[in-house]
Amino acid sequence: MTSKRIYQWFIGTSIVLFFISLTQVDLEYARLTTGFKDFAEMLLKMFPPANLEWDRVLEGVLESWHIAVVGTSIAIVISLFLSLTAASNVSPMKGLSSIVKGFAALMRVIPVFIWALIFVVSLGMGPLAGIMALAVHSLGMLIKVYAESIEEVKPGIIEAMRSTGAGWWSMMMRGVIPSAMTSILSWSLFRLEIDLRYSTILGMVGAGGIGLIMLGTLRMYNLQATLSIILIMFAMIFTVEFIGSRIKARWLNGPTKRTGVTIG
Amino acid sequence: MKPILSVRDLQKVYPDGTKAIKGMSFDIMSDERVAIIGRSGAGKSTLLRCLNQLIPATSGEVTFLDQSVTRASGGAVRRIRRQIGIIFQQFHLVDRVSVIDNVLHGRLGYMNALQGAFGLYSSVDRKRAEALLERVGLGDKANQRADALSGGQQQRVAIARACMQNPKLMLADEPIASLDPVTAITIMDMLTQLTTEQNIPLIVNLHQVDVAKTYATRIIGVRAGEIVYDGTPDDLTEEMLNWIYQGEVTQLHASKPVLNKESHKVVLV
Amino acid sequence: MLQLRWKNMLVITFLVSMVGWSCVASEFKPVMVITSMSDAFAYIWNDFLPPDFVNWQHMLKYLLDTIYMCYIATFISVVISLFISLCASQTTTPVKWLYPIARGIASVLRTIPSTVWVLLLVVSVGIGLTSGVLAMILAGVGWLTRAFAEVFDEMKQGQMEALRATGAGWVHVVSQGILPQSLPAILAWALYAFDNSIRDSTIIGMVGGGGIGFYLQESVKLFQFQEMTAGLVALLALIIGIEFATNMLRRKLL
Numbered sequence: 001m002t003s004k005r006i007y008q009w010f011i012g013t014s015i016v017l018f019f020i021s022l023t024q025v026d027l028e029y030a031r032l033t034t035g036f037k038d039f040a041e042m043l044l045k046m047f048p049p050a051n052l053e054w055d056r057v058l059e060g061v062l063e064s065w066h067i068a069v070v071g072t073s074i075a076i077v078i079s080l081f082l083s084l085t086a087a088s089n090v091s092p093m094k095g096l097s098s099i100v101k102g103f104a105a106l107m108r109v110i111p112v113f114i115w116a117l118i119f120v121v122s123l124g125m126g127p128l129a130g131i132m133a134l135a136v137h138s139l140g141m142l143i144k145v146y147a148e149s150i151e152e153v154k155p156g157i158i159e160a161m162r163s164t165g166a167g168w169w170s171m172m173m174r175g176v177i178p179s180a181m182t183s184i185l186s187w188s189l190f191r192l193e194i195d196l197r198y199s200t201i202l203g204m205v206g207a208g209g210i211g212l213i214m215l216g217t218l219r220m221y222n223l224q225a226t227l228s229i230i231l232i233m234f235a236m237i238f239t240v241e242f243i244g245s246r247i248k249a250r251w252l253n254g255p256t257k258r259t260g261v262t263i264g
Numbered sequence: 265m266k267p268i269l270s271v272r273d274l275q276k277v278y279p280d281g282t283k284a285i286k287g288m289s290f291d292i293m294s295d296e297r298v299a300i301i302g303r304s305g306a307g308k309s310t311l312l313r314c315l316n317q318l319i320p321a322t323s324g325e326v327t328f329l330d331q332s333v334t335r336a337s338g339g340a341v342r343r344i345r346r347q348i349g350i351i352f353q354q355f356h357l358v359d360r361v362s363v364i365d366n367v368l369h370g371r372l373g374y375m376n377a378l379q380g381a382f383g384l385y386s387s388v389d390r391k392r393a394e395a396l397l398e399r400v401g402l403g404d405k406a407n408q409r410a411d412a413l414s415g416g417q418q419q420r421v422a423i424a425r426a427c428m429q430n431p432k433l434m435l436a437d438e439p440i441a442s443l444d445p446v447t448a449i450t451i452m453d454m455l456t457q458l459t460t461e462q463n464i465p466l467i468v469n470l471h472q473v474d475v476a477k478t479y480a481t482r483i484i485g486v487r488a489g490e491i492v493y494d495g496t497p498d499d500l501t502e503e504m505l506n507w508i509y510q511g512e513v514t515q516l517h518a519s520k521p522v523l524n525k526e527s528h529k530v531v532l533v
Numbered sequence: 534m535l536q537l538r539w540k541n542m543l544v545i546t547f548l549v550s551m552v553g554w555s556c557v558a559s560e561f562k563p564v565m566v567i568t569s570m571s572d573a574f575a576y577i578w579n580d581f582l583p584p585d586f587v588n589w590q591h592m593l594k595y596l597l598d599t600i601y602m603c604y605i606a607t608f609i610s611v612v613i614s615l616f617i618s619l620c621a622s623q624t625t626t627p628v629k630w631l632y633p634i635a636r637g638i639a640s641v642l643r644t645i646p647s648t649v650w651v652l653l654l655v656v657s658v659g660i661g662l663t664s665g666v667l668a669m670i671l672a673g674v675g676w677l678t679r680a681f682a683e684v685f686d687e688m689k690q691g692q693m694e695a696l697r698a699t700g701a702g703w704v705h706v707v708s709q710g711i712l713p714q715s716l717p718a719i720l721a722w723a724l725y726a727f728d729n730s731i732r733d734s735t736i737i738g739m740v741g742g743g744g745i746g747f748y749l750q751e752s753v754k755l756f757q758f759q760e761m762t763a764g765l766v767a768l769l770a771l772i773i774g775i776e777f778a779t780n781m782l783r784r785k786l787l
Contacts, residue, residue, distance in 0.1 A: 007716055010786065018608045021601040028663050035658030035667075042657045066555035073552045074566055109769055113736040113746075117753060122576035123569050127559045132569050160356035160422075163318055164429055165346030165373025170380025174369060175358045182360070201646045204740050205750075208559075211648075218652055230649055237644050 046227035057213060061232060064209035067127050068199035071134030072192045079139045080184070083146030084172050089158065090150060092168055100143065107140030112198055113205055120206040130207035134195045142191055149183035150176060186248065193244040200233045210236070266330075267291035268433055268465055269315065274324035274334075276310050284310040286489040287324070292433070297456065297466045299480035299497075301473060303509055307489040308469040312437050315467070316348045317341050329432060346373025349426030351455070353438040355418040359411035363402065363421050366410050367393040370428025389428075396424040400454060416447035420454065427458055434459050436468040440475070452479050473505060584766050585759035592748060592764055596771060598662055599744035603730040606666045610673030611723045617674065618681030624693060625685045625711055627703045635678070642675030647733060648740050655741040665742025669730055677726055684718040685711065717787050724779040724786075731775050735768065745771070 028035075085091050086100035115136050119129035153176055161175040177184070203211025210233060217225040269292040276285040284307045292298060300308050313319040315326055317333055326333040333344055349370075357366045371389045372380045379385075385393075397403050400420040405413060410421060419439060426434060436455060440448035456479055459466040470476045476483055477497040485493030485500070485508040493504050556562070586592070620626045621635035650668035658664045688711065696710045712719075738746020745768050752761035 006786065007720070010720065010782075014608065017604065021604045021608075025598055025601040025605070025662060027605075027666065028659075028661070031658060031663055032667075035654075035663065038657035039654060042653065062558060066559040066561075069552055069555040070559055070561050073555075078566075109772060110765070111732055111735045111768075113739055114749065114765060114768075117739065117749065118577065118581070119569070119573055121753060121758070122573040128561065128565065128569060131559065131561060132566075132573065135566070154356070156352060156354050156356035157358055159318060160350075160352060160425075161358075161369065161372070163316060163345055163348070163350045164370055164425070165342040165344070166369065167342060167372070167377050167380055169377040170372040170375065173381040174361075174365070174372060174383060178358055178361050197646075201648045201736075204648050204652065205736070214649070215652070218656060221656070226653075230645060233646070233649065234641075234644050237646075241644075 042223060046223045048224065049228040049231055050224045057210070057229065057232065060203070060210035060213040060229075061236065063127055064199040064203070064211070064236070065196070067130040067202065067207075067209055068134060068192065068195040071131045071199070072138055072188070072195045074131070074135040075138035075142050075191070076188050078135075079142035079146050080177075082139070083143050083150060084176070086143055086147040087150035088147075089153070089155065090168075090172065090176055097147075101147065104140045104143035104147075107136055108144065109140075110137070112137040112202070116202050116205045116207040125206040125208070125212075127208035130199060130202045130209060133202065133207060134198060138191050138195060142187065145187045146180070146184055149180040149187065152183070153179045189244065189247060193240055196240045197237050200236055265293060268294050268329060269467075270325075270327045271315075272325040272327075274311070274314060274326060275322045276307075276314055276319065277322045284489055285314065285321075288486075288489075288491050290484065290491065290494060292465045292467065294463060294465055295481075297459065297479060297481045298468070298484060299476035299482075300467065300469045300484045300486055301471070301476050301508060302486035304471075306486045308486055309437055311486070312350070312435050312467065312469055315433075315435060316345045316350065318345075318350075342373055346429050347432045349429050349431035349434045351419070351422050351426055351434075351436040351439045353441045355415070355422045355442075357410040357418055357421055357425075359409070361410060362407050363410055363413065364390075364393055364397065364406040366421050367397060367424045367428050370425040373429060393424070393428060396427055397421075399458075400424050416443050416451065419443065419447075419451050423451070423454055423458065427462075431462075432464055434464055434466045436466065438469050438471060441471055448475070455479075473500075580758045581762045583759065584763035585757075586763045588760055589763070592745075592760075592767060595738075595743075595745045595748040595764070596767055599731065599734045599738070599746075599768075599771070602662050602666050602669065602744050603727060603734055606669035606673060607723065607727040607730050609666075610670050610677055610726065611719075613670070613674050614677035614681055615719070618678045618685065619707060619711075621678055621682040622685035624688055625707065636682075639675055639678035639682070642671055643679060644675075645672075647672035648736055651737050651740050651742040660741040660743075662743025665734070665737045665744055668737055668742055669733065672733070673726055673730065677722060680722045681715075681719060684715045684722070688714060720786055721783055724783050728776055728779045731772055 082100050082104075085093075085096050086104065088097045091097040112133055115133035116129060119132045123129050123132065157175055157179055158171065161171045166174070199209050201211045203209040203213065204215050206212065210229060214226060214229040214233070217229060271291070272289050274285055274288045275283075277283050288311065300311065302308050310319060314321045315328070315333065317336065321334050324334065328344055328348070331340070331344060333341075336344055358369070365383070368383070368385050368389060370393075371385055375384075394403070394406065397406055400423055402413075402417060402420055402424075405417065410418060413421065434455070439455065440451050443451060452475060455466060455468070468476075468480070477500070480497055483493065483495065483497050483500055484491055485504065487508050487510075492508060493500065617635050617639060620628075620631040621639055623632060626632045626635070647668050650671045651664055654664035654667050658667065692710060692714070693706060696706045701709065734742075734744045735746040735749070738744040738748070739750045741747070745764060749761050749764045749768070752758070752764060
């Protein structure tokens with residue numbers, strides 16, 4: 001088959017599947033038209049943004065920020081240690097590497113909101129659930145990328161350190177981690193950026209922060225206040241993205257593989 | 265006089281079945297400078313790495329200062345390694361760390377995990393590292409990052425790092441193969457002087473026969489994992505060289521070094 | 534060098550005090566990592582395990598809903614994004630003033646999290662997958678537009694000009710030149726968008742947008758934790774399966 005035929009076939013199948021899908025789910029088309037009208041009306045009612053209890057909102061913003069910072073920090077500390085056991089070139093025991101990597105994969109594949117749900121159920125509503133959800137989910141990713149950075153350390157450096165008779169801890173702290181530091185730093189920063197974004201919305205499942213406050217205003221149908229909070233969230237995420245890209249452009253050659261992470 | 269290092273019937277077979285070393289035996293005395301010559305792939309690098317168990321030997325015995333290297337494990341290996349300095353072709357410094365810290369790495373084998381991990385070197389060690397840097401002519405570069413140095417300078421740092429270990433034996437694996445001829449001479453001079461001063465033997469893998477003849481007191485010729493020559497540089501005949509290299513003699517000054525006026529580097533014409 | 538050391542120290546002090554402040558403000562103590570982990574994992578062990586598949590038919594319906602939702606949403610967002618992104622790239626925009634407008638729309642849609650869209654839609658359209666699909670479309674259009682626009686940006690100006698030089702109009706240039714050229718990249722992004730929407734569907738469902746996320750949230754509300762675990766296992770299988778499938782298709786297509 002020529003490549004053109006493959007594309008034609010692929011697009012054709014996609015369109016057919018689309019119509020099949022439409023028949024399979026009960027989309028409420030009637031609701032869709034009226035709903036859109038309602039939606040538009042509601043959006044209009046949200047203007048102008050107002051009615052805010054500023055001190056509570058500020059508290060929420062800060063809480064989101066704290067959740068992200070603490071969650072990411074925990075993940076960084078734990079991952080730094082575990083990635084040393086996960087990196088196949090320096091792992092102190094055979095087999096340990098794949099066990100740790102498997103554990104990381106499991107932590108990573110479970111969506112962060114499921115973690116939030118589990119921690120809200122087991123620890124109660126509030127920032128602690130958010131912190132733990134972010135920490136657990138982040139360490140799944142950080143162990144993987146740290147280990148990859150460590151595996152890229154030149155084998156000669158490790159050999160030279162070994163030849164001085166240095167012990168495992170000395171080798172890791174004096175040779176391996178410094179060599180992988182740039183890449184470890186930029187991944188950590190990248191992760192902090194993701195976690196800051198997550199922390200604004202984790203509240204919507206009860207895990208504290210600004211999201212929880214927005215849930216409250218919306219439940220009370222306080223639309224103008226809701227819009228204000230949305231604008232604040234918008235500003236928060238926008239700022240984080242802006243600062244993040246600036247830092248990366250200026251100081252670090254940021255992670256190249258940026259796929260696989262967008263946010264709900 | 266007892267030998268510092270003694271190798272008996274050493275063999276190394278890699279997991280893929282390659283026989284890198286097929287039974288080598290020799291003794292090294294404290295006043296010897298040994299050059300090991302041979303083609304690439306003859307087993308020179310493997311041999312050197314078996315001497316301090318960077319690569320475990322398959323069979324045979326290596327004895328260093330009355331301790332068995334081949335049978336040592338865990339802490340014993342580390343105690344042996346810290347007494348054997350080794351210089352590599354690609355220097356293998358930790359690029360992102362300062363020059364002085366790289367020299368201090370030579371002390372890690374003598375420190376416990378906590379001291380080593382946090383780099384808590386004693387002031388005696390620090391003074392000594394500074395002195396050694398001064399000795400290799402890099403006293404002013406102590407606080408620069410290692411990757412800011414040229415190849416020759418990095419190799420000098422690597423020599424200082426090895427000396428920092430207070431070695432009883434110095435190994436060098438193709439120490440000048442990545443350097444230009446002029447720098448190569450200074451590195452070889454430095455290695456010779458430092459080992460003579462401390463009265464320790466030097467074993468160096470070399471590719472260039474003329475360098476080997478100039479600096480070594482004894483030459484070991486290796487061909488396909490076996491020792492085919494072991495004697496003085498003067499007795500090394502042209503036929504023997506041909507046999508070792510199978511007609512591929514490489515010489516440092518086979519071509520004439522000339523100073524390139526634009527780049528200020530010596531090039532071979 | 535000494536200056537550099539000082540700078541490092543300053544940065545480190547700043548970072549440590551930031552983390553310290555965050556810990557104090559959120560009343561978090563490092564020991565809580567261990568206590569809350571053990572609490573949570575004890576909870577998981579006692580209440581969430583083993584998974585209970587007794588309601589599997591019910592679960593399967595939600596799972597299938599998720600796939601259909603994501604497929605429909607991805608399909609529609611790709612189509613809409615194609616149009617907007619043509620305006621959002623300087624190489625392809627038909628009229629200059631459309632460019633900033635298209636960019637603006639895309640970045641607003643992209644920066645507002647899809648959960649916010651769901652919450653708003655749930656209030657006006659009602660709980661269920663209709664809201665979920667709409668929210669997914671809004672969020673999807675946001676980032677796909679940007680991705681597509683970047684694809685168009687990378688196209689060589691020369692080819693466009695050559696086509697224009699033949700006197701072809703904008704529609705012809707786009708349909709004959711630009712789209713066929715960038716098709717592989719566009720399809721790759723579309724596959725990735727589908728992949729991503731499956732992951733996204735969890736949270737969208739949890740805040741009222743239908744699909745497997747809704748099932749998980751409902752099970753938790755009804756204290757049917759073991760059924761939730763069953764749903765989670767199914768969801769993970771779905772995520773991994775879809776990722777595998779899209780990866781395979783991508784390799785086939787590119």
